[in-house]
Amino acid sequence: MLTVNEALKCLLEMAAQVPESEMLAISKANGRVLAESQYSGIDVPNADNAAMDGYAIRFSDLNGTGTVLTVRQRVPAGHIGGKLQNGEAARIFTGAPIPEGADTVVRQEWCEVDGDRLIFTRLPEKKGESVRYRGEDLEEGDLVLKKGTRLQAQHLGVAASVGLVDLPVTRRLKVALMSTGDELVMQGESLTPGKIYNSNRYTLRALLENLGCTVTDFGIIADNLKATQAALAEAARTGHDLILTSGGVSVGEEDHIKPAIESLGRLHFWRVAVKPGKPLVFGEIDERSGLSSASAAIIGLPGNPVSSFVTFLLFVRPFLLRMQGVENVFPKSFSLRADFTLDNPDERNEFLRVKLNEAGGLEPFGNQGSGVMSSTVWGDGLIDNPPGQLIKKGDFVRFIPFSELLN
Secondary structure, rough: OEHHHHHHHHHHOOOOOOEEEEEHHHOOOOOOOOOOOOOOOOOOOOEEEOOOOOOOHHHHHHOOOOOEEEEEEOOOOOOOOOOOOOOOOEEOOOOOOOOOOEEEEEEEEHEEEOOEEEOOOOOOOOOOOOOOOOOEEEEEOOEEEEEEEEEOOOHHHHHHHHHOOOEEEOOOOEEEEEEEOOOOEOOOOOOOOOOOOOOHHHHHHHHHHOOOOEEEEEEEEEHHHHHHHHHHHHHOOOOOOEEEEOOOOOOOOOOOHHHHHHHHHHEEEEEEEEOOOOEEEEEOOOOOOOOOOEEEEEEEOOOOOHHHHHHHHHHHHHHHHHHHHOOOEEEEEEEEEEOEEEOOOOEEEEEEEEEOOOOOEEOOOOOOOOOOHHHHHHOEEEEEEEOOOOOOOOEEEEEEEHHHHHH
């Protein structure tokens, strides 16, 4: 049985980045992964400009608060003013270029105007106050965005600020999603004795779409080896980068994912020392098996809803991000205080669902069972508790917020 870190190491070593990319308009690139680093072709800003509304002056013209200058021009944003002479000021607005000869902006709240006479009630402390200088944000040739960046609002804004129109992004990954289990029925169908609704289908699809994947839903696969083999081979044949399954990965007579992988390709690992989620399968469907006409990676998740959810966040998410070219695939974590005691730790690496309380501490959900999906709605994140680690009230623990895992 692999440790969590050993399983992650194996997954990331096998996660080959897809080579194909496409050009997308900035407006379409949100959430995609940048395929090539981008550099600025201009200075930002491209001219010295006013940081606020006020009056552009020569700092050397100031001689105490009794100084009086003559307002000779008005410079709105998007317009160019004339040269400023000694003893003159220009009414200027935020973002407008600083007129030639001026070197300081005095904010309008510090000024009184009588006709064209400008009187100061307060003076700037230094030359250059309230001026944004050319290139102070970015200079021509500066790195704007690094290859492998997962593009979000701020990245798109910076790209737009240097005039980029399109961005090269890694193509979307194609993922085949399937559930196993004769006990599963779909929402809208009658819930007869022994049946449960297939919730993993919707949880996993949403998680995949959050990562920018194109999802093919294979539905519910019958609980027999032949049907499982046929579904996996078809998913590989139709060009999917990853096959993601839920259920059927344990050791029961009705668990067919592991033997199906072994018959169609190769198994890289099975079972990880993690709670929830010990039965976790990673392998590949290999055309060399003679039973499949193409190859694809496959990850089999446990069927219990919380196990499926948590193992996706811990293992599938970094695997898919690395395939898209993201270098740092691990979530940020924080050392926070545990406001509870855990005196019966598991022998596996346990991920506890917890909530951040008003005192800044962490409290666990009362029922940590792998079928209690409501705990993931109640909670704010997970505590990563090492195998056998006791937790005493007041101890500091590693907390991973859902906000880091779900984006």
